[in-house]
Amino acid sequence: MDNKKSARVVVVTSGKGGVGKTTSTAALGAALAHSGDKVVVVDFDVGLRNLDLVLGAERRVVFDLVNVIHGVAKLPQALIRDKRLENLHLLPASQTRDKDALTEDGVAKVIAELRSKFDWIICDSPAGIERGATMAMRYADAAIIVTNPEVSSVRDSDRIIGLLDSKTEKAERGEFVDKQLLITRFHPWRAARGEMLSIDDVLEILSIPLLGIIPESEEVLRASNVGSPVTLNNPASAPARAYFDAVRRLKGETIPVQVPSESRGIFNKLFGRKAA
């Protein structure tokens, strides 16, 4: 599994559902591909696939991850190249199967083959802590933990971090999986009024480095609805810029994280509208 290209396997995970894993996988994948890297996003949500929709590739799915694991199709047959970014590929999940179709050996083989072809392998984890989630994180070098600033999401993330430290192949070898926190759906005005956990609270509870803060924005929903990652659909919008910054940090740059403030939020909203 050694690789001269030093491919990096990153799992996007959270424990809780609906916090923005798939949206973030698509946005980060597109931003990484935009920077010139070869990227594949892999949907591990077998039975409830969504990543194809968010990327606008749902009408081009022929084969999927489970087909490749079972040897029904070869990996290149299942990979779908994005129409807008030629560096961006999708390996879709199967909608007709369930998570039991993901075998440890099968996933290992697929990941190993992807490592030889891509710079980044972004695994979109299903919610929960069961087989789908543990298989998505199994071979990860790094993890992006997606959290909303509210207590249930934070506690579930804490649980997932514990699993990353015990159930991944790296952890079992006694190594560390790099873990970074992506706070999504952040409302500056609600945070200011104390209606959500503050960024400091979340960081104190989870005690892992911060990859970025994505402000809550209609742009994210709008992008999903047209089947385009927000980083492609409206690169100038506040969430897109936050994702681009997160990608620069992911690639090792040190840039300070700015907490979106209320006034900035309004400014961005106006700006975003003009640009759209």
Add this chain to the structure above:
Amino acid sequence: MSSLIIQRQSLKFRARNYMAFVFTPRAPIAEWLMDLDATLERSKNFFTGHALALDLSAVRLSPNGIAHLVANLEERNIRVLGIEGIEPNDATPELPPILRGARGVQDVELREPETTAASENPVRTSEKPASLLLEDPVRSGQSVAFIEGDVTVLGSVGSGAEVIAGGSIHIYGTLRGQAIAGVTGNRRARIFCHRFEAELLAIGSHYKTADEIEDSVHNGPVQAWLDGNTLKISAMH
């Protein structure tokens, strides 16, 4: 079955102590089974679902005899977790595993089996660690149990995590989960935490949930101890 802790960087294996009933059959086995049936007559499912160990040091049974006894117990809905007091040679793969390192009043010193160097039993070393130090946070869903003594956590204990100690518990981060000290009956065990947001505190069998703990101690440094049969919790300044 004791305090074996193998710690790699992030993955921890822990051996734990559990409470189990111990059956000590006496010869002749047929009569002993009849006595057992008489007990079961009074409370039919008393042993159902409980962990149960078989101490065979008082009888000499062939592997077939042991298998027969285990089968007889299974017929009575009694599942055997493990066996102690038999020769390793008598332990066929079909039988429950051999248990070692039992403690308590009936501590049976097993005859030293011919051990190879690889199967050295760490439980027998006299210098058992009396405390456990955890440098990483205890995350939600994780459970750390250390019956032999004190537990010190340098980070925080997450909501939905639990720390269980035979002795005292010291948490230098925030305690958001459960801390259970003195589980082996040590009434002098205490719980200390740098910041208190716990879901539950217990010393021995005395516990308080977050609801029952006055708000004034929350979010600050706290200690908890037993005063008679009352669990006392106070802020530390």
